[in-house]
Amino acid sequence: GENVEQHPSTLSVQEGDSAVIKCTYSDSASNYFPWYKQELGKRPQLIIDIRSNVGEKKDQRIAVTLNKTAKHFSLHITETQPEDSAVYFCAARQYNNNDMRFGAGTRLTVKP
Amino acid sequence: DADVTQTPRNRITKTGKRIMLECSQTKGHDRMYWYRQDPGLGLRLIYYSFDVKDINKGEISDGYSVSRQAQAKFSLSLESAIPNQTALYFCATSDSDRNEQFFGPGTRLTVL
Numbered sequence: 001g002e003n004v005e006q007h008p009s010t011l012s013v014q015e016g017d018s019a020v021i022k023c024t025y026s027d028s029a030s031n032y033f034p035w036y037k038q039e040l041g042k043r044p045q046l047i048i049d050i051r052s053n054v055g056e057k058k059d060q061r062i063a064v065t066l067n068k069t070a071k072h073f074s075l076h077i078t079e080t081q082p083e084d085s086a087v088y089f090c091a092a093r094q095y096n097n098n099d100m101r102f103g104a105g106t107r108l109t110v111k112p
Numbered sequence: 113d114a115d116v117t118q119t120p121r122n123r124i125t126k127t128g129k130r131i132m133l134e135c136s137q138t139k140g141h142d143r144m145y146w147y148r149q150d151p152g153l154g155l156r157l158i159y160y161s162f163d164v165k166d167i168n169k170g171e172i173s174d175g176y177s178v179s180r181q182a183q184a185k186f187s188l189s190l191e192s193a194i195p196n197q198t199a200l201y202f203c204a205t206s207d208s209d210r211n212e213q214f215f216g217p218g219t220r221l222t223v224l
Contacts, residue, residue, distance in 0.1 A: 001171070009152070032211055043202065043215040044155065089154055099170060100213070102154040 002027040004092050006103025014111050019080050021106045023090035024072040030092040033073050035064060038105075039086045047088075048075070080110045114139040116216035118203050124222045131190040133219050135203030144186035145170075145204040145213065146178060148197075155202065161186055162208070193223040 003026040013019050025033075031052035036044040050057045050064045050073065057064050061080075066073040073092075077084055087107050093100040116137045125131055135144065146158040157170030159178040167178060175197060177189045190197055203216040 006154075034211065034213075043217050045215070046212045049211065091155075099157060099160070099168075101171070102156070104152055104154045 001099070002030055002092055002101040004090060004101045004103045006090050006106055008106060009104065010107045010109075012109045012111065013080050015080060015082060017080055019077045019084070019108055019110075021075045021088055021090070021108070022072060023074070023092070023103050024070075025092040025101075026071065027092070027094075028068075028071065029094050032093050033064070033066060034091050034100075035062075035075050036089045036091065036102075037086045038089065044089060077108075080108075082110050082112050084108060085110045116203060116205055116214055118201075118216040118219050120219060121217065122220045124224065125193055126224050127194055129193050129223075131193050131221065133188045133201055133203075133221070135186045135188070135216055137184050137203075137205045137214075137216075139205055139207075139214060140183075141205035141207045141214070142183060143206045143208060144180065145206075146176075146186070146188045147202045147204065148172070148199040149202060149218075150199050158188065190221075190223075193221075195223045197221065198223045 006023045034049035037047045038044040061078050063076045087105045089105050090103040091100050119134045142163050145160040147155040149155050156172050158176050161180045164180050179187050201219045204213040206213045
């Protein structure tokens, strides 16, 4: 089955700096890669996702890049703000297959 | 607003007790999921269901069972709870035409 590894487990940045979180996956058949944000005491919410037919996707201050050859994908947050502080999870699965595997999470702290 | 709800939100029980966690949704989605979240382990899939007559095991189904009573309801049972089932449990839903999963607020279960 799929195995997803996520790094780092914790990340602290100064407000306005960029943050990068990286994930690797093991199953070359995986072709859907979402990122979820979970604020303290709240439910996870999808912030961005990418399918394997594209290498990069952007949505305002967040972007995701995918390297299928190396089997890794990354979340980039630019101009970080205190409200970006949360735990971020990456995940991977085959498109329309419901057995999605999550990374262990990255706790991002943005210091004002 | 259409939503995913879980009951109870918190539960403390003793080893050996039977526990049922319930999930309801008003999103009209056909797919429903149960995950558990443990610190440092991310979200792990327990069971998922494509529709009322479809139930599938996830990554960690041992010790759990589920019932899809209706399109809008998906319950998770622990037949004989044990302490290592102490965790935060999330229900999620998705539409068959889209990949995004929408999570409920979570149920914090403690088994003493």
